[in-house]
Amino acid sequence: MxxxxxxxxxxxxxxxxxxxxxxxxxxxxxxxxxxxxxxxxxxxxxxxxxxxxxxxxxxxxxxxxxxxxxxxxxxxxxxxxxxxxxxxxxxxxxxxxxxxxxxxxxxxxxxxxxxxxxxxxxxxxxxxxxxxxxxxxxxxxxxxxxxxxxxxxxxxxxxxxxxxxRKRSGYPTVDVAVLDSTFQQILLVGKKDEEGKLRFPGVFFDPELDDSYESAGVRCIAKEIPGITTTSLQLLQSLKLDDWRFRKTHDRVVTILLQTRYLGGLPLPGRGVNQVTWVNLNNLEKVLVDCHKPLALIIKK
CATH class of the missing domain: 3.40.50.620 (HUPs)
Incomplete structure (x- = not known):
């Protein structure tokens, strides 16, 4: 059959x-x-x-x-x-x-x-x-x-x-603006090989570790400025950045800028960070690495 x-x-x-x-x-x-x-x-x-x-x-x-x-x-x-x-x-x-x-x-x-x-x-x-x-x-x-x-x-x-x-990719990152109670000072971090310039604390979004951009922001603070406490994070804006690591590639970084208010604790440098310092918002653009300068304009709105 x-x-x-x-x-x-x-x-x-x-x-x-x-x-x-x-x-x-x-x-x-x-x-x-x-x-x-x-x-x-x-x-x-x-x-x-x-x-x-x-x-x-x-x-x-x-x-x-x-x-x-x-x-x-x-x-x-x-x-x-x-x-x-x-x-x-x-x-x-x-x-x-x-x-x-x-x-x-x-x-x-x-x-x-x-x-x-x-x-x-x-x-x-x-x-x-x-x-x-x-x-x-x-x-x-x-x-x-x-x-x-x-x-x-x-x-x-x-x-x-x-x-x-492959298709061009946009890599999501999360940067965090930690402001003082007067909203006149901001915590920035410094890393090696950036000629003394500062940047917003930030991390790449990791789908294995993060459930949301806000949870990535919490992880970012715990990693780069451990020991401080802050209010809950608020999403301000997303923005494509001219990150030097992707400058000659087809890919780009798109960052999600979050804002929070400092409550207490000693701001000490965490993993991958050499320094943590308070900066007056009036001087923000002068001290930032080039790719983070567009974020200063968002904070000052």
């Missing part, structure tokens, strides 16, 4: 469809098994590669990289297209997959194949689905995590390519 079913599919030219991500450096045993399984049963095989709008640790490879990887093993045997959006609902995702199939092979019926934990179990579209036996118990995530540095021109070229072709 299984052989008759296989021959029936081939004779009727039903399209075999695989919806997958294939976010690995090389096709693993499970990938090859499902591709071979579908190729044996269909004259026409369609692979729909899900594509993320941005490169992430979960989706580091572009559509073109994955297309080339598949075609290097299965040359001229598989039609490969992308589904470049990730809808929030199973219903919408299923509708878009149906649309891709129809746009690629109009007036053809299809069967969508997948393994135990695949898209076929959440699919709500019009085409038939078929579960393929799972023979690979590994994890693509673990495969990616094991990728290590390789001393080769190809590896270095790949790293350069990935960085040159």
């Amino acid at each position: 299984a052989e008759e079913f296989k021959m029936s599919l081939i004779q009727n030219e039903v399209v075999g469809v695989i919806v997958a991500r294939f976010q690995v450096p090389a096709l693993h045993e499970g990938h090859r098994y499902i591709l071979d399984y579908v190729l044996e049963r269909h004259k026409t095989t369609l692979v729909i590669l899900g594509c993320s709008p941005i490169m992430t640790d979960r989706n580091p490879l572009s559509f073109e990289m994955r297309r080339q990887m598949i075609e290097s093993v299965y040359p001229q045997k598989i039609a490969i297209v992308s589904s470049d959006s990730i809808p929030s609902s199973y219903e919408e995702r299923s509708r878009r997959i149906d649309e891709v199939i129809r746009n690629t092979f109009s007036n053809r019926t299809a069967i969508i194949y997948g393994s135990r934990d695949s898209f076929v179990h959440t699919y709500q579209g019009v085409f038939e689905t078929h579960e393929v036996p799972t023979i690979f118990s590994g994890s693509a995530t673990k495969i990616r995590e094991k990728v290590d540095v390789i001393d080769s021109t190809d590896f270095r070229s790949g790293v350069i390519y990935a960085n040159l072709h």
Whole structure:
């Protein structure tokens, strides 16, 4: 019966469809098994590669990289297209997959194949689905995590390519204005190699440590001016800064300026800080590093 079913599919030219991500450096045993399984049963095989709008640790490879990887093993045997959006609902995702199939092979019926934990179990579209036996118990995530540095021109070229072709990023930072009770004095910090200039205490927003920009501000004060107490933090304004660390790159820093009032405690320098000092607001722009001077204008409003 299984052989008759296989021959029936081939004779009727039903399209075999695989919806997958294939976010690995090389096709693993499970990938090859499902591709071979579908190729044996269909004259026409369609692979729909899900594509993320941005490169992430979960989706580091572009559509073109994955297309080339598949075609290097299965040359001229598989039609490969992308589904470049990730809808929030199973219903919408299923509708878009149906649309891709129809746009690629109009007036053809299809069967969508997948393994135990695949898209076929959440699919709500019009085409038939078929579960393929799972023979690979590994994890693509673990495969990616094991990728290590390789001393080769190809590896270095790949790293350069990935960085040159990723979307430009805005790195969020949090800077804190700690004012005295008269709102005439402000606490600034000094760091090494800044020629005696001062800056607002600040940190990069860290999604592993911070639940909000305000919590990042609390962490900032505890890190750079430990021992003082302040009122709750208020968000004043966000602003793109000309940070020297990103000056010759495609990326930029966007800072969120918070304000708080000093209540008490001895302002001593914390980690990464050489000095902490009170500065009169009238002298603020004179003592600041260049990239923080725009923040002085916000404080003085």
